[in-house]
Structures are given as C-alpha cells and as structure tokens.
Amino acid sequence: MLSLVLFAELTGVTDLRPQDTEEDPYYYTFKVQCTSCRETHSNWVSFNRFEQHEIPGSRGEANFVWKCKLCQKTHSASIIAGPHVYEADEKRKGKKVIEIDCRGLEFVDFKADGEWEAKGTESSTAFTGIELADGEWYDYDEKAGDEVSIKEINWEFNPVNPRPFLQARVGTELVIRLKWGQTEYKGKLESIDSYMNVLLRDTEEFIDGKNTGTLGLVLIRCNNILWMGSADSVEMTDLGLR
Structure with missing residues (x-):
C-alpha cells in the first residue's frame, strides 16, 4: 500500500x-x-x-x-x-x-x-x-x-505500514500472491511475526488462477510476497472454467 x-x-x-x-x-x-x-x-x-x-x-x-x-x-x-x-x-x-x-x-x-x-x-x-x-x-x-x-x-x-492492517485481520481470510509463478494462497490468517512472516491456516493454493489443492498450515516468508489483501475483495476462480 x-x-x-x-x-x-x-x-x-x-x-x-x-x-x-x-x-x-x-x-x-x-x-x-x-x-x-x-x-x-x-x-x-x-x-x-x-x-x-x-x-x-x-x-x-x-x-x-x-x-x-x-x-x-x-x-x-x-x-x-x-x-x-x-x-x-x-x-x-x-x-x-x-x-x-x-x-x-x-x-x-x-x-x-x-x-x-x-x-x-x-x-x-x-x-x-x-x-x-x-x-x-x-x-x-x-x-x-x-x-x-x-x-x-x-x-x-x-x-503504508501493513502490520496494523494484518494484525487487525487475524482470524480472517487473506489472499497472498507470491513474486513468481502466478502463485497465490488463500487461507485464514493465524499469526504474523515482527519480520512480517505470515502463517495461514486452512490454506488453498492457486496457480494461474486454478485451484491446485489444500495445503493446511502454511508459513510464507515476507520476502516472497508480492501483495496481499482481504479475501472478501478477491474471489478466486478456475481460469480453465472462466
């Protein structure tokens, strides 16, 4: 932001x-x-x-x-x-x-x-x-x-410092896109540490918009993140069906 x-x-x-x-x-x-x-x-x-x-x-x-x-x-x-x-x-x-x-x-x-x-x-x-x-x-x-x-x-x-944004959303769903591979993760924010590393629960993986499966508990390091946002503003879809 x-x-x-x-x-x-x-x-x-x-x-x-x-x-x-x-x-x-x-x-x-x-x-x-x-x-x-x-x-x-x-x-x-x-x-x-x-x-x-x-x-x-x-x-x-x-x-x-x-x-x-x-x-x-x-x-x-x-x-x-x-x-x-x-x-x-x-x-x-x-x-x-x-x-x-x-x-x-x-x-x-x-x-x-x-x-x-x-x-x-x-x-x-x-x-x-x-x-x-x-x-x-x-x-x-x-x-x-x-x-x-x-x-x-x-x-x-x-x-804009994203930490207050994220801390206020612990327990809610986020979408996180990585810097490469058109890879995104959607899951419930479990916690965030002082280095901005993010822990998601009940995580789903999407590559090129296609759901590739459920991963469960996932730790994502901050230096791998391109952007993140509330899941209620981004609905993932299967590009193959779009």
Whole structure:
C-alpha cells in the first residue's frame, strides 16, 4: 500500500483538497511501474475512486487494472482512503491525500491535473476550480482584503505500514500472491511475526488462477510476497472454467 503525500506552502487558505464527488469525480494521474519486471509505463494513467473494473482471473474489482507490456502480467490498484484535506500548517510534515492498495504495481510520479478547492483561513471564502498543474496558484480574497496563494508544491509516495492492517485481520481470510509463478494462497490468517512472516491456516493454493489443492498450515516468508489483501475483495476462480 502507498500513500500520496502533499507538501505545499499555503498563504491565506486552508483545507486544500481535490474536488472529488461521485457526481463529478477527480481523476488521479500517475506514472506506473510493474513490481515484477520493474518496467515503468511511458504514458500517464488516470483513474478515479468511484469506478470499478473487473480483474481478469477473479471476480474481484479495482479502480485501476493494468497489464504490463513487458511481462504481460495484470496488476491492479484501488484508492482505499481519502481524499484528506491539507491544512495551512502542515508543510513541514506533509499530509496524506489518498491511500492506495497496490497489487503488483507501484506509482512513481503524480501529476495534479483536475480542479482543487480550499477556503480562506480568516474569511472562510470558498475557492473552487484551483489548478495546481503549474506548481503554484494565486488569487485574491475580497472578504479578507488580501492575496492568497499555494506554492512550493511537492509530492511524495510513502509506503503504508501493513502490520496494523494484518494484525487487525487475524482470524480472517487473506489472499497472498507470491513474486513468481502466478502463485497465490488463500487461507485464514493465524499469526504474523515482527519480520512480517505470515502463517495461514486452512490454506488453498492457486496457480494461474486454478485451484491446485489444500495445503493446511502454511508459513510464507515476507520476502516472497508480492501483495496481499482481504479475501472478501478477491474471489478466486478456475481460469480453465472462466
């Protein structure tokens, strides 16, 4: 999982956020990299947090489904939290705008296309249609009688610590994909240790989407794991019957 973090200097405005509603969604624009072959897609890709697309080989869905041109593997990503507001005093530490569940891919760059909104710090004047693609924005707050601005804009991608996610799911079913062989395991999370090694109970093995049998209790070392997620969001199917 990744978080998109914003750093910016806000003068006279606060509560900066994308204009993002189901009726008028914001399209988040990224450069994407395959974590299997490390190929970075040359074009920008965009998606919103409301649309869902089918993931080939399962009945699961995601906001973004992508097939790597080099290794031909299909990966996905979904926005699971946000967008959060960026307040005027958060420049030093930055602020998570959104959190993304990435499966087999990473985002390596962000372009702030689309419109944002904020409000006056003192006047609460609503500012809409803010464009940040040029890296800065200026306007005038008539109620406050002063100029307002957003500048020194920077974006970072930070990994989200998966341990709280996993610890909260002990006793529930997970799906784990390994880094090779299109191999996945579905089972009940028994425990997780300080090194992020995962112990599954009542484990089923899937290769290329096909169920190859039940293995029971399985220990999976963290350095073999490509991604993992709740089984209720990924339904395994037999590709031979799809």
